[in-house]
Amino acid sequence: MIVAMVIFAFAVLGIIAVFALKHREEAAGAVFMPRLRSGLDERAVKLSELLLALKLDIEKLPPELLHLSRVAVHELALALARSARYLEAQSHRLADLVSHKHRFQRREAPRSEFLKKVIEHKNGNGETTDADL
Numbered sequence: 001m002i003v004a005m006v007i008f009a010f011a012v013l014g015i016i017a018v019f020a021l022k023h024r025e026e027a028a029g030a031v032f033m034p035r036l037r038s039g040l041d042e043r044a045v046k047l048s049e050l051l052l053a054l055k056l057d058i059e060k061l062p063p064e065l066l067h068l069s070r071v072a073v074h075e076l077a078l079a080l081a082r083s084a085r086y087l088e089a090q091s092h093r094l095a096d097l098v099s100h101k102h103r104f105q106r107r108e109a110p111r112s113e114f115l116k117k118v119i120e121h122k123n124g125n126g127e128t129t130d131a132d133l
Helices: 002-028 034-098 115-124
Strands: none
Touching: none
16 A cells, blocks of 8 residues: 555656646746657657557457467366276276175085075975975
8 A cells, every 4th residue: 555655656746747847848948858858759659559559469368368268178178088087997997906706706615504405495406395394
């Protein structure tokens, strides 16, 4: 806030100095430092032309930024899709690695007598009689 007030004060003093110089020149009928003033006038004209060209370039900037942002979002989406595909493949690989079915080998026979009887009955080898009930 203080910096802005100091800059504003210098700007006001500069404007007052320019008007005071102009009043003094009109009263005296002579131009103060004519060569310096003509050089500064040429630079002011060049600066004005540069500002006009900058304004035209800035008007072109929003459509260019819009196009650039669209391309950037598209590339980001493609990169995210590639990484999602990679992660999917790696997760399937990990699931296969930790799954017991990956290297599943059937045992010859269950250890439990109850399960042996159930398997025999299911295969039709075990016949039920009235004594079994």
